[in-house]
Amino acid sequence: MRLVDRHGRRVGHSSFTAPDPARLVELHRAMLIGRRFNQQAGTLARQGRLAVYPSSTGQEAAQVGGVLALSDQDWLFPTYRDSVALVAHGVDPVRTLTLFRGDWHCGYDPHRYRCAPQCTPLATNASHAVGLTYAARRKGRDVAALAMMGDGATSEGDAHEAYNFAAVWNTPVVFLVQNNHWAISVPLHRQTAAPTLAHKAVGYGMKGYHVDGNDAAAVYAVVSHALAEARAGGGPAIVEAVTYRVDPHTNADAPQRYRDPAEVEHWKERDPLIRSERLIRDEGLLGDAEETERALAAFGAEADAIADTVRERLAGAEELDPRSLFTDVYATVPPLLEQERAVLADELREV
């Protein structure tokens, strides 16, 4: 499924229509912010100011397209790869990096942002999304969820169990699978023999959608549709967004060991930002040529500003109190942890 091709030209589709111009512009703007964010975080990682960063450069359309389709009360269940999705969802960009900076595990209050912690154990977040939407429905709230996972993660038993629970309980979850062709060094054909990952939906009695993941308009349209269906009781769905991880798995990765640079070049030509910018220009979605330049420059400046703020705010060291290690293990600090806290305080005094 594709609505905008790599040259920015619209492609007709029988069941889906592209979002309206304002939304197309909004998608582009969010991708631009995401791209700059990825670059900034990558730089910080190279400088050692983040412990690690898993970049999603090249995947901005899949993340932004999925997240912008959420309604105000909906929840996001992201992975470590999805910082751009979090930013688009409204999470404070600096707080999406708390994990990678090593300050704490989750940098934000999940309730405040309707966003679960970035999940590292693969596919384990998917059943959380099922449970949360089940609970919300029971409480009479119209809450859907977007559960994100990679192509590799679909091989895990947890993915299977979550799909199945969602389908049997008919909970409003859309599973957004970013098929970026690689699970670290393992290519998709060593991960599955299925025609597409969207085909997995068949085995759960769900709908599966196979979408050009570098076409933000298509991802947005399909996820919106799937969310609306799910919300209306039509059942959960799998959306496979076919995209590509242009950067290494993380800054610690060595992609030259396992993939051909030509493959990366191939995908760079399909960059989601190129096509959305072309569409905007060709169709004049931001007005005439001059207005367009000005607006795009403003977006660029906004993206730069966000990236700059992130850099600056990360420069100030967060105050990390080692006593906080004991605070939130249990609802109240049990006696043994009180003792350990006292011992640690002694140790720290001695140093």
Place this chain on the structure above:
Amino acid sequence: MRLVDRHGRRVGHSSFTAPDPARLVELHRAMLIGRRFNQQAGTLARQGRLAVYPSSTGQEAAQVGGVLALSDQDWLFPTYRDSVALVAHGVDPVRTLTLFRGDWHCGYDPHRYRCAPQCTPLATNASHAVGLTYAARRKGRDVAALAMMGDGATSEGDAHEAYNFAAVWNTPVVFLVQNNHWAISVPLHRQTAAPTLAHKAVGYGMKGYHVDGNDAAAVYAVVSHALAEARAGGGPAIVEAVTYRVDPHTNADAPQRYRDPAEVEHWKERDPLIRSERLIRDEGLLGDAEETERALAAFGAEADAIADTVRERLAGAEELDPRSLFTDVYATVPPLLEQERAVLADELREV
């Protein structure tokens, strides 16, 4: 897919043909033995001579049809429900009951019978079948495997992972799912929203077959076909055999709590033995009426004899040496276990 209907009449099928008459008779004979075995074991369980017995009455066609399709070098990976399959596979009937009698965990040498231990943790045996056939192929042996599981077990992550490994590695495994409509007290519609369990194959790029599991001819034909394809490199397959668990889950179960006796009656009319006997009679597969009576009576006598032998051999208590508890934990008994063995010997002397 069905080749013989519940009245014992053949049903034409475009891609599958029924096995030859000798094989049809063999299937019937094995089912008869299986049915009597189920009855005998059930009786022994009611008498307290088995700790527990999960009967497969009503499922004989699925088990026998699947197992008789195996070649001499092939392996069987059964569950606790599959004693009849083991017996048809050639495992000493008494030794299939060792587990349920509580003498030991596995009563037979898996290598001798090319049969893994009866597996209780659901779906966990499936990946073993994948690994074993992978290994055999690497050693240049033409070994396929039949991995058995129930409808409920397909919900487990282990089922998913095994299907996927088999498909990606292209190992010759046929996953035989006995859909007996219940996982203890949980009906199929609370287990999956898929049109059929065979549809699950799609998500792995495998073939899926949906078969009347009370039609031994059909199960045999489909499993044979799937094994041949898998052996020839055509990939693994899921065969869903639709059948019914006529007895309680085990003798400790209380099915009146969760299912309508009318449902059981409905299925009893579809008993696999009724239809195979009708076919044999109607088509004269065992000769004229008199020859047929004689032959069927002989099968009945053989089945009774096997059941009697089981009862008698189980009457003689097996010698259980508590020191054997320590023998096969590791390849050699480590010092700590030697000490424990000595302590236990002391305890036993004191009693």
Place this chain on the structure above:
Amino acid sequence: MAAAPGVSMGEALNRALHDAIEQDPDVLVYGEDVGPLGGVFRITDGLIGEFGPERVFDSPLAEAGIVGTAIGMAMYGLRPVVEMQFDAFAYPAFEQVVSHLAKMRNRTRGAVALPVVLRVPYGGGIGGVEHHSDSSEAYYTHTPGLRVVTPGTPADAYSMLREAVECDDPVVFLEPKRRYWSRQEVDLPVRTEPMATPVVRRPGTDATLVTYGPMVETALEAAETAAAEGRSLEVVDVRQLAPLDDGVVTASVRRTGRAVVVHEASVFGGYGAELAARIGERCFHYLEAPVLRVGGLDVPYPPPKLEHHHLPDANRVLAAVDRLQWESEWTDDGEGRVRP
């Protein structure tokens, strides 16, 4: 048939679930076969009938999925009580338990609490075939963030399960399945001591038996026999295994000077190692004899016909008590061991 006197542990648990569901609309019960069947041990008997399938229901058969969805529900304010059908069938959920259930509060600096109760019938003694009798407590007690509790009496079963459901921490609620049928005279509802505190089940002066769950009865039986033989054993029921409040245990052993730790699990690396190590450290100057451990053999759980060799009974406990170097009877063999 006249009802047996008192309340069985199974009935107490059933009543606790009943009352919890009744009193808090956010409580719900699900798992494998907990609906119309009432669970394979009937602990959820009648609940679906009384409260309907919105509150009590059967889920698909997948333990990681059960725990994962419970985590998600708890994130949105429900209080799910989920059942793992048997100890060994909780292992598929191990990643969800260790990597999420135990850690979510800590990961989110307290923003997300997970008031989930994971009910696990555990331990042997019921003649179950393989994988139905594991004592898996040590896997959970070494996992910070989990509360691990196990009742030893029907009254505690009721009270602790109510407390577990009310607790804002995830609770691994280990039910000693062989004691489901043990009865006690008690009026429900009852509230016993807070679950975080060990209790002295029987006072004594000569040695302390430290135990929990299925072995509480066994230890009391041993103490009874010992009393008849003139030896006074104190029995401490730990109840909440983690996080442990070791004050009661320490005080008891300092008083008696001797301790035997008793559990059903294999001794090696079992929870009893923690108790013994801790007693050894905290009571060093009070100990008249080494702290001994009595437990299951260090072998996979045996088949039904051999399980009685594995399971500690009162005799095995008393044999250990006899080895506690009662001066008049024992001398050191020079090897750190002491023989009569």
Place this chain on the structure above:
Amino acid sequence: MAAAPGVSMGEALNRALHDAIEQDPDVLVYGEDVGPLGGVFRITDGLIGEFGPERVFDSPLAEAGIVGTAIGMAMYGLRPVVEMQFDAFAYPAFEQVVSHLAKMRNRTRGAVALPVVLRVPYGGGIGGVEHHSDSSEAYYTHTPGLRVVTPGTPADAYSMLREAVECDDPVVFLEPKRRYWSRQEVDLPVRTEPMATPVVRRPGTDATLVTYGPMVETALEAAETAAAEGRSLEVVDVRQLAPLDDGVVTASVRRTGRAVVVHEASVFGGYGAELAARIGERCFHYLEAPVLRVGGLDVPYPPPKLEHHHLPDANRVLAAVDRLQWESEWTDDGEGRVRP
């Protein structure tokens, strides 16, 4: 760039895999990213190039599937060596490990051996984000049927991995990931003491440090510092954690009269509890002071910037040694604890 002198633990492990694959056609290596990438820690570096994808390959991303298929392969005579990418990512395989890998030999009365090696890079100290630094040994050591081993030096890493591959029992081979880069002068191939036997890494007379894996270096560092301060510490490296051959440990503590058990894992319910309980029992009459345990805090593994507070270092070990009631300095506070 001149190569650093000696062999790193990572190189030793790589060479061990290399030699094992070369010498036995039944050995094969698979898991996540062990092929062209050479593993995220490069322990399988170069192996696929040398031996081809029939012997070394990447599997689908599913740990239970990896262990389950390895079990099946071993049933048919192969000797799979599989990698779990990090400690916490072995949890999805927990059921396969506990219910099958550990028990298959016993279930089949010895008919089916499972010579599988499960390589698990474990522990912290590398600045990893959550779920990348668990010390999960206690989960395995409490599971009869598994051999659980962990090397503390490059030479042992080579030798023990070779032995693990040759061993007919399933081996959980725990690799102290923070020591992958630790170097030692050694000529490979080398065979050290059999892995089942603990070794004295450094002799001493005043107290014994009992440790393993990543803490061997730390303990040796502590012993070095103590020596400079006039205190002679013996360091015992346990190596095979289960089944444990406790003779060397017992003999050492009986000689020195004092013991500190050191590991990285959280103390509560950790493997150190077994060591401490066992020493307390076997060395009771030889102990001059309680057996102390030094380990990680009883909290979920902290984020990178705080992990140094969690991880025991030589100072924390020495602080424990100081609390071993050296007569001249200490007096009992009447509470079983002793304060200067």
